Amino acid sequence: MNNSEARQQAVRELYNTYPFPPEPLLDEPPPGYNWRWHWQAAYSFCAGRKPARNNPRILDAGCGTGVGTEYLLHLNPEAEIYGIDLSEGALEVAEKRCNQSGVRQNHQAPVTFQRLPIEQAAELEGEFDLINCVGVLHHMPDPVQGIQALAKKVAPGGLFHIFVYAELGRWEIQLMQEAIALFQGEKRGDYVDGVKVGRDIFGSLPENSRLVQYDKERWSLENHRDASFADMYVHPQETDYNIHTLFELIDASGLEFVGFSNPPVWDLERLVGKSPDLIERAKGLSERDRYRLIELLDTTISHYEFFLYKPPFETTDWSDDDLLSEAIAEVHPCLNGWPSKAFFDFDYRLTKVTDAEYDFMSACDGQCTIASLLENTEFSLDDVRSLQKRQLIMLSLA
Structure with missing residues (x-):
């Protein structure tokens, strides 16, 4: 081998x-x-x-x-x-x-x-x-x-x-990985022992230790499971x-x-x-x-x-008014709490929309063109672009 x-x-x-x-x-x-x-x-x-x-x-x-x-x-x-x-x-x-x-x-x-x-x-x-x-x-x-x-x-x-x-964001993790390996010595590769050693180190270090503070601030909620602790601190291969x-x-x-x-x-x-x-x-x-x-x-x-x-991969630029007017719009599929004027967006950020935005999004049925949706409204093509840029709607070519 x-x-x-x-x-x-x-x-x-x-x-x-x-x-x-x-x-x-x-x-x-x-x-x-x-x-x-x-x-x-x-x-x-x-x-x-x-x-x-x-x-x-x-x-x-x-x-x-x-x-x-x-x-x-x-x-x-x-x-x-x-x-x-x-x-x-x-x-x-x-x-x-x-x-x-x-x-x-x-x-x-x-x-x-x-x-x-x-x-x-x-x-x-x-x-x-x-x-x-x-x-x-x-x-x-x-x-x-x-x-x-x-x-x-x-x-x-x-x-x-x-x-x-x-x-850079894992510098303290790298230090702890090396410390555990040194403590383990010939037992390195025994992952159950590695978790035991790692937890013992964290339990023994002073409270003001940078390693302890970093783990508490960033990872402790995740690392209460031994599998997560092992994946982070006892992994045999990491780049x-x-x-x-x-x-x-x-x-x-x-x-x-x-x-x-x-x-x-x-x-x-x-x-x-x-x-x-x-x-x-x-x-x-x-x-x-x-x-x-x-x-x-x-x-x-x-x-x-x-x-x-992998090419060829075509992207669509909706800056052309004629192209956008003929597009089909539908509400983004990854919104939590929609329909509402306040909901979580695709990245789980709390988002609030105006009355006009809410009315437009409610009308986006995946069938009507943007031009037809904008008839008899004050909602503009730039407003549509804003919704698309914020990933609140998806657009497709008619």
Whole structure:
């Protein structure tokens, strides 16, 4: 067994010991939405318009215990869905999760789980319109090999959603990982012992320890489960990124960068908006340098989540009045509390709409053109653009 195979086996043993994520199994469909796992919402975010069809092929690469897969089934009833993972223990939980909640029985298309390392993704039949790979690539012995294997399975015009760790926001975690490993010595690789040692360290350190404070502020609610603690502090394989190394990984995929799927985090205004001079100076920076500047100024950023696409991928610019007038509008599918003038938007932010916005959204039935909806109203095309930009409505070409 070579070094890469040994590290892969170590990861497999961790997740067989502590299947992850450890969220409890439900007897009903999962609550709420994650719009990144909703095909129509994700495509609309990336392309500016609703996809032409509702029956994509979706791959959940590194599905673990099926928390994301369950949402993919629930939110995309017509999609053909595959879930692959390295750990047979995690896959067993994933199967049980999707069966127990009823989402699998209610799904209209095939659903397949398979134990398959991501490096061997070529063995999967066909290509996928959407690949979801959350929290996985950074745990692979060779993330470049992983992203390249999956990139080859993205269909032309398809999307690839990725989540990987950021090094600056995980600095304290890295220190604790190394400390636990030193305390474990020859017992490193015994994950139950690693959790015991880690909890003992946290329980013994002074209250004012930076490691203790950081864990309490950021992770303690999540890490009360041993599986979460082990995944964070006792993992045998982890690669953390910065903007420079992240885009090296992206460039190696051969795919194109759409953007981060949490754009408010990457808005420089939220950090130095009080200084018009700094904002003006930053305008001369490249996109990647602006991203680097943001992560240098906000060291709480602990991960990157983003979309890639495989060309050809067409986006729609609704700045043309004639084009927008002929578009079809419908309310975004990932709003919680709609219909109401106050509800949670696609990112679970409390949102309030005006009377005019509420009336327009209520009329968006997915059939009428924008022009017909605007007849005899004072609502304007710019008002429609505002709703679309805020992801409160989706637009499609007539």
